[in-house]
Amino acid sequence: MDAINTPTYLRLREQIRADIVAGIWALGSHVTLAELSSHYGVSANPVREALLQLQGEGVVDMRMHRGAVIPQVDARYIDNVYRLRGAVQAMLARDAARLGSDVQIERLQALAEAHEAAAASNDVAACVKANRALHRHLDGMADNPLALEVLESRSSLVDAFRRAHGYGGGRLDSVIAQHRKIVRAIARRDEDKAAAAAMEHVEASRRDLLRLLDQPGRG
Numbered sequence: 001m002d003a004i005n006t007p008t009y010l011r012l013r014e015q016i017r018a019d020i021v022a023g024i025w026a027l028g029s030h031v032t033l034a035e036l037s038s039h040y041g042v043s044a045n046p047v048r049e050a051l052l053q054l055q056g057e058g059v060v061d062m063r064m065h066r067g068a069v070i071p072q073v074d075a076r077y078i079d080n081v082y083r084l085r086g087a088v089q090a091m092l093a094r095d096a097a098r099l100g101s102d103v104q105i106e107r108l109q110a111l112a113e114a115h116e117a118a119a120a121s122n123d124v125a126a127c128v129k130a131n132r133a134l135h136r137h138l139d140g141m142a143d144n145p146l147a148l149e150v151l152e153s154r155s156s157l158v159d160a161f162r163r164a165h166g167y168g169g170g171r172l173d174s175v176i177a178q179h180r181k182i183v184r185a186i187a188r189r190d191e192d193k194a195a196a197a198a199m200e201h202v203e204a205s206r207r208d209l210l211r212l213l214d215q216p217g218r219g
Contacts, residue, residue, distance in 0.1 A: 012040060016059075016060075027072050078206060085154070092142040096139075100142075174204060175201075179201070
């Protein structure tokens with residue numbers, strides 16, 4: 001939970017983002033200020049401010065006097081986001097291997113195990129949530145808040161798409177193997193292998209999402 005003194009529009013921004021990932025506000029849907037105000041029990045002003053913040057992050061497209069549209073995720077979006085993500089996360093994995101404390105590495109290992117447990121349950125929503133928790137922690141180990149901000153602002157729509165459409169055949173098994181490879185490299189303080197493993201993981205995710213988009217009735 002956010003601190004009680006956090007401005008309403010910032011708390012609302014985080015809630016709307018989380019609700020987009022959860023599918024409450026579907027990709028491609030139009031939401032009005034009145035609808036959002038009623039749903040969250042707040043006035044239109046903080047809703048408008050929250051939407052402006054989310055527009056700046058690329059999470060919504062504002063419509064004059066009509067609320068906002070949650071964009072669809074298409075091949076171009078995935079390709080662009082994941083090429084950016086690959087470069088940034090390879091850098092962060094390298095830095096995590098150098099800077100991460102033993103306590104942080106233990107936590108990373110525990111989060112990888114939590115993701116494996118979610119995968120074993122075949123619960124896509126739980127997998128998406130566990131995967132995001134793991135990557136937030138891993139990226140945070142590099143102590144680069146600006147890079148985290150770039151990644152976080154571009155994760156919501158992809159997570160929403162993943163939650164709605166799941167994973168390609170065998171993808172969860174490869175995710176687990178790739179996570180283990182990244183964690184092992186970081187635990188060994190091997191910066192080059194950590195960066196390479198992170199890049200491999202991102203590229204595999206990009207290809208899987210593009211395959212999902214190509215399937216009939218998806219995208």
